Amino acid sequence: MTATTVDTDFIHVFEPGSDPARRPLLLLHGTGGDERDLLSLGRTVAPGASLLSPRGKVLEGAAPRFFRRLAEGVFDEADLRQRTDELADFVLLARERYGLPAPIALGFSNGANIAAALLLQRPEILAGAALLRAMVPFAEPPRADLTGKPVLILSGALDPIVPKANAEALARQLGESGAAVEHRALPAGHGLGQADIGLLGDWLARN
Ligand code: MLT
Numbered sequence: 001m002t003a004t005t006v007d008t009d010f011i012h013v014f015e016p017g018s019d020p021a022r023r024p025l026l027l028l029h030g031t032g033g034d035e036r037d038l039l040s041l042g043r044t045v046a047p048g049a050s051l052l053s054p055r056g057k058v059l060e061g062a063a064p065r066f067f068r069r070l071a072e073g074v075f076d077e078a079d080l081r082q083r084t085d086e087l088a089d090f091v092l093l094a095r096e097r098y099g100l101p102a103p104i105a106l107g108f109s110n111g112a113n114i115a116a117a118l119l120l121q122r123p124e125i126l127a128g129a130a131l132l133r134a135m136v137p138f139a140e141p142p143r144a145d146l147t148g149k150p151v152l153i154l155s156g157a158l159d160p161i162v163p164k165a166n167a168e169a170l171a172r173q174l175g176e177s178g179a180a181v182e183h184r185a186l187p188a189g190h191g192l193g194q195a196d197i198g199l200l201g202d203w204l205a206r207n
Pocket residue numbers: 030031069072073074109110111113161
């Protein structure tokens with residue numbers, strides 16, 4: 001059984017932005033990361049944007065994550081549903097606390113997977129999402145209306161964790177829900193590289 005928590009706050013960093021034309025970024029780290037991991041990436045790809053960066057509350061050993069998994073790529077979906085609501089409620093709380101419009105999620109790996117879950121389960125929370133090395137979060141995805149929401153998926157053609165077909169299925173699911181999906185498969189593995197940074201920066205400048 002998964003633990004239930006009603007605490008909607010998260011350990012997090014908030015960096016106020018200097019450019020009000022920029023949407024805030026919700027930075028969601030990968031397994032074993034924390035709230036500081038993606039700050040410099042966020043500053044690089046969205047200069048002037050406010051950055052909101054929570055730390056995942058689930059521990060796998062000592063490694064923070066955003067939801068439980070049963071094995072690599074096999075998710076505890078009951079926990080995922082609960083954690084998705086908890087993170088969604090945190091975003092609402094932080095928007096009120098810091099006076100923010102709906103953010104664009106920038107998630108890597110486990111963080112990208114919960115960002116995809118947010119889109120499907122709580123579509124009102126995000127203005128869009130950049131999903132780096134993401135996979136399909138739900139076996140039976142909730143029906144979401146994502147009409148017009150921009151989504152960038154950057155997958156690695158050589159990624160040992162996310163099979164090509166899985167990244168394609170995620171792009172299809174989000175597209176069928178109405179999202180404006182751009183999916184690029186890079187000649188890369190699970191790690192991020194210079195090509196990700198360039199594509200992310202271009203996409204964020206347009207969205
Ligand atoms: C996950 O558990 O979300 C994925 O397997 C990616 C990872 O965190 O390794």
